[in-house]
Amino acid sequence: MEALRKAYLIPHGRGLRGDALRKLCLLATSIGILIALCLLAPSSAQVLGRKTEIEVRADGSAIWVIENKFPLTTLDNEIQLTISWFENSLKNRVDSAEVIAGRSMQIKDFTASGPVQYPDHKKVRYRFEWTNFAEVEETRLRIGDVFEPGFLDLPTTADSLTIRYPAGYRISEVIPTPSETTERELTWNGPRSFGFGKPSITLKPIPSPWPILALAAIIICGLVAGWFLWFKKLFRPMAKAAKKPEVPPAEKILKSDVERAVEILKEAGGKMYQTELVRRLDFSKSKGSALLSSMERAGTIQRTRMGRKNLITLKPKEAPPEE
Secondary structure, three states: OHHHHHHHEOOOOOOEOOHHHHHHHHHHHHHHHHHHHHHHOOOOOOOOEEEEEEEEOOOOOEEEEEEEEEOOOOOHHHHHHHHHHHHHHHHHHHHHHHHHHOOOOEEEEEEEEEEEEOOOOEEEEEEEEEEOOOEEOOOOEEEOOOOOOOOOOEOOOOOEEEEEOOOOEEEEEEEOOOOEEEOOEEEEEOOEOOOOOOOEEEEEEOOOOHHHHHHHHHHHHHHHHHHHHHHHHHHHHHHHHHOOOOOOHHHHOOHHHHHHHHHHHHHOOOEEEHHHHHHHHOOOHHHHHHHHHHHHHOOOEEEEEEOOEEEEEEOOOOOOOOO
């Protein structure tokens, strides 16, 4: 079989040299496998129903679990012969699949448990890994190119086939239409037969949502920033208009400041230079000047220019007129 595979493979191991050679190879290997299966198959081990589950991984390998039901009358040694026959036939099928698909394959970790007896039947459970079962490409994962006619046929209503595909993929095409479809799981129920390469499932990677989310976040941030700038620009004139006007310095003078200035002038005999009065009040020049200007407008003091200085004179209060 290895010599046959090498004879028909392209040097790169990616396929056959032509359609004619491919068909010839398929015919030869299929005939060989059918002859081997007929010679090895036990004649008395009747199968009541078969449940096949194939879990395909992203690297193309697949975990197979097959459960066969036998009548209670089936002898255990007949079932053991069936197990041996199945293991041998499985290896032959993988050799044929290598030639058909043009890639190296292997059966690993084959186990058969049973027979386990139930009230109405006996059950045998097979489990194994089939490496390079699916065709893996950068833009797709294809399942089914290793299936030969009759390999997965479901002759009775007690037969079923379930194929699970890995996370991160979506179905691009599936032939034939499955009986049931759930999340990442396709099931075909019997009775049903499959042709060459069927069922066929083509999967494509699901695009990562992060670029879309990042773009959405940028757009939202831009809209928020634009709205904030527009809001700020729109309401800035209104804020300025609502702002209270500056109170003139003279109107900020407290009554206690006037009283202190009057007391200081009285203590000095009613007269004092402006610089000395401001110093005694512990005011800045601008605040002292504003205070004295307010008192001058109120008629409380009189400022007289004496060279470079101002002389502050406290005016006497006018007596109220006599009645």
